[in-house]
Amino acid sequence: MPESKSRKKASRPAPAKTVSTPKENPVWYKPVMFGLMILGLLWIITYYVTQGQYPVPSFGGRNILVGFGIAILGFLMTPRWR
Structure with a gap:
């Protein structure tokens, strides 16, 4: 049985992953909370x-x-705590 010719694919660079790291809270945030x-x-x-x-x-x-x-003000600060 005859084999088909394989096609060469143009090599593309992998897309850069944009991973954003969450910003740290200021030092005062946790004590105030x-x-x-x-x-x-x-x-x-x-x-x-x-x-x-x-x-x-x-x-x-x-x-x-x-x-x-x-x-409640303190508890409302908890979702933004990192």
């Missing part, structure tokens, strides 16, 4: 332990919202 989470927790604990006299007595029950708001 965890600091906000802990500060919010401490705010709420202080409110409960002192029976509403601290941290801000005029806020009353809204101290809970302030504590959760501070903690």
Whole structure:
């Protein structure tokens, strides 16, 4: 049985892979993130332990919202943490 002639393919250089490395976060990012989470927790604990006299007595029950708001700011920073 006769063999067919093989075709020579023109050699092409392999395309350069563009791998982008994620940028590192600034040095202050992680301490601020965890600091906000802990500060919010401490705010709420202080409110409960002192029976509403601290941290801000005029806020009353809204101290809970302030504590959760501070903690949520810390949690919102976590998706960008690398």
